[in-house]
Amino acid sequence: MKNSSDLVKQLKAIVGDEYVVHLPEDLLVFERDGSPENEVPRLVVLPDTTAQVSQVMRLAYENGIPVVPRGAGTGLSGGAVPQSVSILMPLSRMRRVLDVDVTNRTAVVEPGVVNLDLSHYTEKYGLHYVPDPSSQKACTIGGNVGENAGGPHCLAYGVTTNHVLGLELVLADGTIVEVGGDVRDAPGYDLTGTVVGSEGTLAVATKITVRLMPLPEAVKTFLAVYDDMDTACSAVTMLIGKGLVPAALEMLDNLTIQAVEPYVHAGYPLDAGAVLLVELDGMDETVKVESDLVGNLLAESGAREVRRAETEEERQLLWAGRKGAFGAFGRIAPNYYLLDGVVPRTRLLEALRYATDLCAERGLGLANVFHAGDGNLHPIILFDERQPGKLELAMRAGGDILKKCVELGGVLSGEHGVGLEKLAYMPLMFTPEDMKAMLKVREAFGNDGLLNPDKVFPKEGEVAEYIPQSAAVLNAGTGSYI
Numbered sequence: 278m279k280n281s282s283d284l285v286k287q288l289k290a291i292v293g294d295e296y297v298v299h300l301p302e303d304l305l306v307f308e309r310d311g312s313p314e315n316e317v318p319r320l321v322v323l324p325d326t327t328a329q330v331s332q333v334m335r336l337a338y339e340n341g342i343p344v345v346p347r348g349a350g351t352g353l354s355g356g357a358v359p360q361s362v363s364i365l366m367p368l369s370r371m372r373r374v375l376d377v378d379v380t381n382r383t384a385v386v387e388p389g390v391v392n393l394d395l396s397h398y399t400e401k402y403g404l405h406y407v408p409d410p411s412s413q414k415a416c417t418i419g420g421n422v423g424e425n426a427g428g429p430h431c432l433a434y435g436v437t438t439n440h441v442l443g444l445e446l447v448l449a450d451g452t453i454v455e456v457g458g459d460v461r462d463a464p465g466y467d468l469t470g471t472v473v474g475s476e477g478t479l480a481v482a483t484k485i486t487v488r489l490m491p492l493p494e495a496v497k498t499f500l501a502v503y504d505d506m507d508t509a510c511s512a513v514t515m516l517i518g519k520g521l522v523p524a525a526l527e528m529l530d531n532l533t534i535q536a537v538e539p540y541v542h543a544g545y546p547l548d549a550g551a552v553l554l555v556e557l558d559g560m561d562e563t564v565k566v567e568s569d570l571v572g573n574l575l576a577e578s579g580a581r582e583v584r585r586a587e588t589e590e591e592r593q594l595l596w597a598g599r600k601g602a603f604g605a606f607g608r609i610a611p612n613y614y615l616l617d618g619v620v621p622r623t624r625l626l627e628a629l630r631y632a633t634d635l636c637a638e639r640g641l642g643l644a645n646v647f648h649a650g651d652g653n654l655h656p657i658i659l660f661d662e663r664q665p666g667k668l669e670l671a672m673r674a675g676g677d678i679l680k681k682c683v684e685l686g687g688v689l690s691g692e693h694g695v696g697l698e699k700l701a702y703m704p705l706m707f708t709p710e711d712m713k714a715m716l717k718v719r720e721a722f723g724n725d726g727l728l729n730p731d732k733v734f735p736k737e738g739e740v741a742e743y744i745p746q747s748a749a750v751l752n753a754g755t756g757s758y759i
């Protein structure tokens with residue numbers, strides 16, 4: 278392996294002096310994403326073009342150095358957390374919108390384009406990019422591709438994979454390839470679908486062709502207020518069971534309301550057991566008819582109050598409460614661990630009760646704000662890491678809740694990915710043979726353990742045991758979290 282100063286020199290020759298970070302105090306900034314995991318990278322390199330990405334990858338490959346791609350580092354499962362031996366490669370300088378084809382409703386963007394910026398940019402054409410993670414003011418389209426991100430409005434319109442048509446990719450050895458195209462269903466294997474959600478382990482996306490959708494003619498947003506979570510959960514099942522698929526169907530529980538309302542003033546009643554945010558969008562006439570229907574159904578569902586946002590300002594305020602919820606938890610607890618599990622919608626209540634009882638038994642706080650329509654839970658375990666043992670308790674409780682999601686017929690992650698966080702839980706869903714088959718895909722992409730290694734799949738021999746990864750890391754005494 279090259280000594281570090283040679284490597285720095287060569288990397289600087291590729292990307293320019295100021296875009297190679299190598300001083301220990303500067304590297305510290307890059308040790309985390311949004312998850313509890315952390316490790317300081319060996320070097321950080323910020324390329325500006327596909328050619329530079331390719332040259333960096335080739336150099337790293339020839340020297341046997343792992344590369345970890347990174348977007349904005351808002352990921353919640355540790356996917357962009359580097360290793361001490363790796364080069365971390367943020368794509369944040371590559372943030373150009375390269376093309377908007379208004380007639381065909383597509384855009385070609387670089388990976389560092391921030392999710393919400395794309396919709397702002399295409400607004401003037403009456404178009405927007407639909408997948409809207411709650412982190413959309415910060416997260417990048419490249420990171421969304423890495424995680425197959427979802428968001429409140431993915432219920433009706435689908436997650437990232439449903440909106441990506443084609444990709445320019447740089448493989449582990451620096452080779453540049455294109456997969457997919459400008460239209461759906463390009464012939465050959467669906468490598469676009471394979472790469473979306475692969476958490477930076479197959480290739481680095483350097484150009485992304487996405488679908489854009491027309492801004493809806495009409496939007497109607499409801500806030501339904503419930504005395505308890507049970508009734509709110511039944512309302513979710515009932516609405517969808519009636520064949521209605523709203524654009525968004527989100528739930529916030531009482532503790533979340535307590536955290537967010539005094540700060541955002543969204544108008545959520547502080548004594549509500551839960552609120553549902555229901556949004557309909559589409560053609561004027563359709564939204565009108567569906568609004569009446571949904572208004573009536575919510576009233577019949579046991580809601581003690583059903584409000585409609587009458588103006589765009591009122592609507593924005595209702596959403597500000599939902600989108601600002603995670604930040605608001607800092608008001609009620611010094612630390613939180615945000616989980617991401619999925620259960621069939623009909624098992625929502627069971628999963629929530631399990632999580633509530635478990636956290637109460639273990640002296641941990643629990644809040645819930647989640648994509649109810651998708652059955653995508655986000656239990657938020659609240660704790661104070663300064664209290665001895667609490668962090669480990671929170672991590673273990675998180676593991677048990679995810680295990681329950683799988684037992685209930687759900688999955689380990691709805692949108693945040695596996696990364697480092699859920700490595701150890703993969704055997705709950707997959708046999709060693711299943712995982713070996715998936716790892717062969719990595720080999721087929723030419724990743725000889727050098728592109729975001731040690732993420733997603735546990736190492737052979739570690740696959741049989743169920744250990745919450747973060748708790749295991751904590752026992753090894755490698756540092757603090759959150």
Ligand SMILES: Cc1cc2nc3c(=O)[nH]c(=O)nc-3n(C[C@H](O)[C@H](O)[C@H](O)COP(=O)(O)OP(=O)(O)OC[C@H]3O[C@@H](n4cnc5c(N)ncnc54)[C@H](O)[C@@H]3O)c2cc1C
Pocket residue numbers: 310311345346347348349350351352353355356357368388409410411412415416417418419420421422423424425426427428429476477478480481482483603604692693729
């Ligand atoms: C407050 C908050 C709310 C959130 N809400 C949501 C939500 O509603 N829905 C949701 O899905 N997620 C949500 N997230 C999680 C996170 O924002 C998403 O996973 C997002 O897609 C990550 O984007 P990023 O740019 O930060 O990527 P990073 O965190 O930097 O990276 C994520 C993964 O993608 C890989 N990657 C990054 N760029 C590339 C590239 N160009 N090519 C290949 N791989 C790449 C990385 O290696 C890593 O594995 C939330 C996070 C926070 C902090």
